[in-house]
Amino acid sequence: MPPTTLTPLAVERVTRDVDCLSRAGLCVDEFFAEVLDSLGRVLPTEGACVATADPATGLVTSSRKYGDLVHRNTHDHEWGLREFGDVEETTFVRMTETGRVAASVHQVTGGDVAASRRMAEFMRPYFGFDDELRGLFLEDGRCWGAVAMFRGDGDHFTPGEVDLLAGLSPFLARGVRSGLLASAAEVLPGERPHGPGVVIVGRDGEVLQMSLGAEAWIEELVTGAHSGAAISAVAALVGAARRYAAGETTTPPRSRLRARNGMWLVLNATPLTGPDGLTDQVVVTIEEARPPEIVPLVVAAFDLTARERDVTQLVLQGVDTKEIAATLHLSTYTVQDHLKAVFTKADVRSRRELVSRVFFDQYQPRFGEEVGVDGWYVS
The missing domain is CATH 3.30.450.20 (PAS domain)
Structure with missing residues (x-):
C-alpha cells in the first residue's frame, strides 16, 4: 500500500467534508459511502466495515462492507459471536466503556497484534489483515455506530491516523442519527412477516x-x-x-x-x-x-438539548404550552422558543407533525387494518 502523508491541511479538509456530510440529511447508506470516499483520499485501507449500533446497548444493528470485504460474508456469524462474546480492549463495547474513541490493534498491543484473539484467530486467517483501526461514533457517551478499517502486508496504522478518526467521531455520530430518520417506512399490505x-x-x-x-x-x-x-x-x-x-x-x-x-x-x-x-x-x-420502544431512540436522533427533550416528552403526552411552562418552571415564551428549536431539528412545523413524526412514521401505512385482542395490528 503506497505511503501517505497526513498533513494538517489534509486533516482539516477531510474533517470539514465529514462535518458537511453529517448535516446533509443523507440516508445511512449514502452517508457511509460518502464518508469512506473522503477518508480514502488520506487514509488508505484494503477493506472497511461500518456499522450502526443501538445507543442504549452498543450492540451492532447493521453493517456495510467496502474494499476487499465486499460480499465476503461467510464468517459474519462468527464475527458477531466473537465481538460481543469475547473480552478485548478493542471490542466496540469495551472501547465505549473506557471512552477510547479510536484505536489500532497494533498500537494497543504494543506491536504484538497476535495478542488479539480477534486478529490472530479471525482477521489474519480469513482475510490476511495485519492491523485494524477502529473508531466509535460517540456522542454524550452513547455509541451510534463504529468503523473498522484494515491493512495487510505488514502495514500498520499510525498514531496520526488514529487521532484523525477520533476527531471525526461526533460528526459520524450525527450523520448516523440523522440518517436513521431520513426515510419513512414503506410497507405494503401482505409484505410483513406474520408474528414474531x-x-x-x-x-x-x-x-x-x-x-x-x-x-x-x-x-x-x-x-x-x-x-x-x-x-x-x-x-x-x-x-x-x-x-x-x-x-x-x-x-x-x-x-x-x-x-x-x-x-x-x-x-x-x-x-x-x-x-x-x-x-x-x-x-x-x-x-x-x-x-x-422506539420513541426514546427517535427523540435522541433529533439531537435535542436536555431541556428540549423535557419539552418534547410533555408534548408527546398531550400537555399544552401553559402546563409545560408550569411543570418545568419556565415562562410560556421560553417554552415556545424551545418548541421552535424542536420543530426545526425534527423538520416539522407543528405539534401534530411532531407527534406523527415520532409515533406514526411506520404505522401510518397500516391504519384501517385489523387489530388483534391485544390492541396491536394482526399482521
Missing part, C-alpha cells in the same frame, strides 16, 4: 431452529448492496446474551434497528439453562417495535 420471528442458537453458535416467519424477518435486516450478513445482528445478541448470563455485563441483550423497508424492529435474546446448569442455548426474538 424466533431463532434458537446452540452452544456452538449454530442455528438449531427457526420459526416459520423468522427467515422473512432476518431478510429485512439486509441493508443493501454493501450489507454484511443479516445473521450477524442475531449473532451479536447471542454473544452478548452469553456474557449477560455469566454475569459479565449488566446490559440486557437487546437492540432496536431500522429494517430494509424502513420499519423499526426490536430484537431480544434470552439465554436458556440446560440440565447441567450451563447456558446451552439462546433464544432470539425479532418483532416489530411498538412506540414506547
